[in-house]
Amino acid sequence: MTLETKEQMIGALALVLLLAVLGFMNQSRDVTSGTDGRIRVDALFGRVDGIAPGAEVRMGGVRIGKVAAQRLDDKFRAVLTLNLTDGVMVPNDSSASVQTDGVFGGKYIVLEPGASEQGLKTGDLIAITQDAQVVGDILDLIISQGRAAMEERRAAAETTAGQTK
Template sequence: MNSRAKETLYGTLTVGLLAALLTFNVLERHETAVVQNGLVTLTATFNRVDGLAEGAPVRMAGVPVGVVDEMRLTDRFGAEAVLKVREDVPLPDDTAAIIETEGLFGSKYIELQPGGSLDNLQPGDTISFTQDSVILEELLSKIIARAKAARGASADQPVDGGTGADGTGAGGAAGGNPFPSLSD
């Protein structure tokens, strides 16, 4: 083999080796960005994340398994939550991410409810099934509107404690006592 052919061979091998090392380095960085310190990165997209904050816990069956790492707007004006979840927690690919509240007025967190699929989510995957945060004010408004509708009142009519439609007190009993048997 002449020297020109050897130089071409060595140059080709060197360029190929550098390309392989560069590819390995890029893939390794991607893998460490997705799996870091024993945590797997997953994303979940919601319409609203009211009250949820970065650093909020991610739980499964009430047990902490991760944390909300980042939140950002999507191109469709939704909210995307980036979750860091322990890599030793297997999550079926039909797992649901639900924004829950601790107690009635507590802080928000994400509850993961595993599905029944035999295939698991992989690092970097998106959780497809999500449920938005329940907004207490909207819930109370709906309850009040239904209560008014059940009483036959207009949803816009204020609730008062005055005389009922039958001429009795607000409780429906004569004299306004809702428990007439207790006043005897």
């Protein structure tokens, strides 16, 4: 095999790999582009910190869609457009919340099914929502509760020490 033939084969292999990667990337975008075979609904939130288009939508721990878009409405509330897999019946009185995979994990939307027998359909609005919790706020709460518990223990120890004298 000549050097020129080897170079041509390596070039062809690189081209095939590039096309495979591009094909995979295009295939993984199918939920956010278009609505073929999908139910497209909006969910209204006060804040959606950390959620971006492409974030997962889950129900019962199973991925049933992705966040397609986000925008502000005329009252400055966050509106997320969700593309849900067609064929998954999501009751139309379901609620949505922003959740986090652990302390440093990514954020996603969780749908909690309601009791209605009618399912969501394209154009519906999920109005019952729980906003994103900011990690800093949660840490502040934990620290303040820890300090309060330490103060209670210190006061109890001082009381006990004063009674034994």
